[in-house]
Amino acid sequence: EARAVDATTLEIQVEYPISNMDYRVSFLYIVYPKDFEEFTTPEDLQNFTNFSPVGTGPFKINTLDKDQRVILLDANPDYFEGRAKIDQIIYQTFDNSDALIQALKVGDIDLASEVPDSAFTAVAAFENVKAVSLPGRSLTELILNSAPEGHDPTPNRNPAITDPQVRLAIATAINKMDLVDVVLLGYGVPGVSIIPPTLGGGFWFNKDLPDVKFDIAEANRILDEAGYVLGSDGVREKDGVHLEFRLQFPSDQASYPRAADMIANWLKEVGMQVTPSSVDPDSLVVATNPNADYDMVIWGWGSDPDPDFMLSVMTSDQYAEGGWSDSGYSNPEYDQLYAEQQIVLDETER
Template sequence: FENSPVIGSGPFQAVEWKKGQSARLVANPDYFRGAPNLDEIIFQFYDNDDTMVQALKNGDVDYISGIPINLFKSLENQEGIETNSAPDPGFTELGFNLYEPSPEVIEEFGAPKTTTGNPALLDPKVREAINWAIDEEELTQKVLQGEGIPGSTLVPPILAKYHLKLDESEIQGFDIQRSRELLEQAGWTDTNSDGTVDKNGEELELRLFVRSEDKDSVTEGQFIEDWFEEAGVGLETKAISDTALTDAIYAADYDMFIWGWGSDADPDFILSVLTCEQFMGWSDTFWCNEDYSRMYQEQKEQLDIDERAATVKEMQRIAYEDNPYIIFYYDNQTEAWRTDKFEGWLKTPTTADPGQIAYTFSNEGYLNLRPLSTGDAPDEGGGTSPLVYIGLALVGAAIVAVVIVLVRRRSAEDRA
């Protein structure tokens, strides 16, 4: 699309963009709250997590985030480096292909004329059986090493007003026997004793796409393979690029995938991705529930916050019970920064325990950041430059400010 001139009022201005390499922002001297303490912020892009972390250790960048857990743990207690793991408004999920082609949908949305999705997944009971065959607790502990909490409903807990917290009795937990029972209720049994359930002569064989750019996604796929085998579900797992996965989703050429979402501060966007109106837009499951979509429009117009929260929670209940997504966990943001050049690294929101340095819907952290005073700065012969480098991983992320390395789930911008 055409890049028209942009008029903004923020504390920094984008002045340079080198595709796949870096982005440079300079301080806005006319910012209404006063010019920032920093002259420039450079976002350096990396396509390798190890290289990004090493850049922080070497002092080539000042801040990184979205760090894979093992690398994050390796930075803890390192001299001159601080680390932080904080709740984040996002999650990682298993998504299903629920597309049912029809002339109306094809004409209205330009949707595919065909789908390769396994029709067994159109049965909510089969999707619930799959949910019972996935151990969210173990994924949280083994993949995240505890840097997050098990997932359930669509709006992350950090958006506390709108998050639906389920009672223990409502949670579809991990129970292989329960999974087998639900499959049997749906007509899937192992009639030939080969270990895979079948129905009308067809065995339940599914395809799972994981992301080759995301090691955690690949690891999750390995866990799922083992659990599905116990439940009697055949599974072929394939790692593909984000671009290939996006193409497969819009072509309805998949059964299941592992990816994730990041929510805005308001839940409207994350709710929208499951509406009927988002076919060939944000929707990646082709799930359409008329009650859910109707309530989505209602919550947009409800001025009473409590009334709106009640509607949003009921929407989440509908989605949770129908399982277009199985949310593995709400993963923390992992971040690290050097302490030898700048001070004022501020975690926001300040009321959170803990908050985050960056990407918290606030620019306070960037405005609070300033070079160490001469007396505090290490003697490197030339003083401290008011230039911050932020390492950014090549997965697509909105620029906010400082050289940050971002390797995180896709957000709305990533799917545009």
């Protein structure tokens, strides 16, 4: 229940403690009562455009032009911390990173974020540009199809991808440090968790998590011991199942093709045939969830400042149409721990 105590105070009463209530309130969407009353179906809510948003930030929307892909924001004179020193911000999107970088170079734009790693050195050399590189909250993942056997529709995958020993061999055969150095040009670190090491200044990251050491010989030993026999074609097989996998990635990511090729080459050294392919992002969303029609996928996440969302992605109920899970991972113990951390107010205990 929520009520306005006075003109500037909102009181929210909840049924149980919520560990990140302050964070959730900061992301509230304020909707006109008239708009809310017209939401009669889930589709109404999903299709709501909100072209006249209500907000409390330092800027407010002047113009939203979908055709030109431009948003004009004017300073909000009623902002609670005082009017911003900048009168107007113009957000412009571009067809590709080359167009973005060129606009930055010639001075058509004043600020750009998410410059591709491959272009950062060149951008840093522009006379009129100050380039800044800082640790972020994003991560790149290799998703292995973990959809439960009873999932509807039935998962379309090589069944070997669900074998823990095959998964361990894959992890052992991938040199994450090389991926950082070659694909990201050093602008990153090898990952061990869905929680980035920068989250909360490192508070939410478990520094004691072990990583899997890169070792081609060890990966081959794991597969030998698991009974996967190397065939004359260089591909391992067990009980008629060959270690042949699809490796898909979204077509809008410039760094993923190189990463996919490197991963395919490493896995070839341990008797796996991996076929990389670029897929339209919208199609890949459906392929991963709910269709479970893939073997391996390279994709990524940008984490919120609070860890709750990233943790929620791995819960069982998120692997359904409209859910956030891209792997199908399901573990009742994990689900219970996730639910418990939602109501713990002490950050260390959480």
